[in-house]
Amino acid sequence: MKRARRSRILATLGPSSSTLARIRELFDAGADVFRLNFSHGSHADHAERLKLIRQVEAERGRPIGVLMDLQGPKLRVGRIAGGKVLLEAGQPFRLDLDPADGDVTRAGLPHPEIFAALEAG
Template identity: 60%
Template sequence: MHRDRKVKILATLGPASSSPEMIRELFLAGADVFRINMSHTDHATATALCQMIRDAEAELARPIGILADLQGPKLRIGEIAGGAAELQRGQSYRLDLDTAAGDNSRAPLPHPEIFASLAVGAHLLIDDGRIRLEVTGTAQDHAMTTVLVAGTIKSRKGVNLPDTLLSLSALSPKDRADLDHMARTGVDWIALSFVQRPDDIAEAKQAIGGRAAIL
């Protein structure tokens, strides 16, 4: 089977697509590479998926790529009382290390490394950007912000800092364990989810040890 195109189609395997029949069907429909999301896949399941893909590869006599996508460090706010609170555009909002449940005036952010790196003018995106904050003041244990994009702030939602360099490794302990397992399983690519600096790539390459390519 020859595919006369210069792009590759990547398909993510999930509950509805993790059977030999569906993997074969997706490949015949045009998928070139299968992505295994290590945020939601344990080692036993990942190993089984890799074997299904390699079985399809042997049956169809056509190379099929496997990409293991590492979770990366997880930065999240803490609990909000009642699960959620409404924020208004232009209001002040405090983020701090206090573990008490948050509300519409403050939220716990249990990551000292964030407060150590924040500067006035930096932005925080919460819940995939549904909430956007701008830093107006910083301290070792808290930051004051202004709400730029209002909405509902919910418990345990992810935090992204697009213009702040954090003193964090791109590889968490879970990532290192997943990377080693998937490299030994024989995937073709390892994808990093949290890259800030060239050293992050060098660190991952050293951990991979030539057993897979890196994205």
């Protein structure tokens, strides 16, 4: 059965929605794209989900889209003295390469590639 619509309904699959029965149910309810969040789960988990999606696709005779959401970079600042600071709106705050514990004025950002890519302006 072909749907006469241009929009898509996307369903994110996770641990509680990755059974064959649940994927069939979501597809039959209107989902036509399934998102796999690569920030969570192993490659083996995602391969199994993809296999189940393709099984439902074969059973229903209609293509199913798959969106593979890749994990982006996770930039973290270094340690903060006391564990946290409260910053006020408009307050100057500096990120630098110093590994010393940060405070209300600055924090270390242990990613030299960020600083190397910066240009004045």
